[in-house]
Amino acid sequence: MLKSITSKGLVLYNRNFREDDKLVKIFTEQAGKRMFFVKHVRNSKLSPVIQPLVVANFLMKVNDDGLSYIDDYQEVTVFQHINHDLFTMAYATYVVALADASIQDNEIDSALFAFLQKMLELMEQGLDYEVLTNIFEIQILSRFGVSLNFHECCFCHRIGLPFDFSFTYNGVLCPEHYSKDERRSHLEPNILYLLDQFQAVQFNDLKTISLNSELKYQLRKVIDQIYEEYVGIHLKSKKFIDSLEDWGEILKNKESE
Numbered sequence: 001m002l003k004s005i006t007s008k009g010l011v012l013y014n015r016n017f018r019e020d021d022k023l024v025k026i027f028t029e030q031a032g033k034r035m036f037f038v039k040h041v042r043n044s045k046l047s048p049v050i051q052p053l054v055v056a057n058f059l060m061k062v063n064d065d066g067l068s069y070i071d072d073y074q075e076v077t078v079f080q081h082i083n084h085d086l087f088t089m090a091y092a093t094y095v096v097a098l099a100d101a102s103i104q105d106n107e108i109d110s111a112l113f114a115f116l117q118k119m120l121e122l123m124e125q126g127l128d129y130e131v132l133t134n135i136f137e138i139q140i141l142s143r144f145g146v147s148l149n150f151h152e153c154c155f156c157h158r159i160g161l162p163f164d165f166s167f168t169y170n171g172v173l174c175p176e177h178y179s180k181d182e183r184r185s186h187l188e189p190n191i192l193y194l195l196d197q198f199q200a201v202q203f204n205d206l207k208t209i210s211l212n213s214e215l216k217y218q219l220r221k222v223i224d225q226i227y228e229e230y231v232g233i234h235l236k237s238k239k240f241i242d243s244l245e246d247w248g249e250i251l252k253n254k255e256s257e
């Protein structure tokens, strides 16, 4: 049954369907992720708003058992800075793909919608896209059913100590309890401190976070490990980011030659 609603939506992706039609995946605030059918795209007034990362207020007919339809739209936001910077674009695309992977179709999650939209706005403002991505990755773990304790020692529950991470105990160990896990991660304590901050960070604090490249590199490594161990998804957009990083390394090495 088709139901008419108005909702904010973020376009996740579109793909060609038959000769001149498209299927468009939109994450809507009010009705979750849905697949929309857009007919005769070339002559459609909808063509500018079905591009990835566009946010708009859509008037739509949603269908719980099949394709949905867009009737009209207003208040379109296009992220100009993101669209024109290869690196920011790569990270924004990954964050969106991660959100996409974390929820089922038709599942309403307006909190995730708001979080994702805020992330994109902050990337658009030019805040550090690597740090924002890390924060998003940590906070969205719960959507994948993963709950990790970065805050207090798994054994004595003390806080604020130079912690290390244990994959065996899904959380941190204090120096007194390092020995509980022979295969603990041997991470720098400031990495665990940051992961704890990321888990609880408020948007207003984000503007003040600034990290050096070595710390960012360490964070990237441990978050990759966490995703490999607990989430196990392999997104194309993440592989692209990894290849960009390799490319960035080559450029850096060239500069220092």
Ligand SMILES: [Zn+2]
Residues within 6 Å of the ligand: 153, 154, 155, 156, 157, 158, 173, 174, 175, 176, 177
């Ligand atoms: Zn302890």
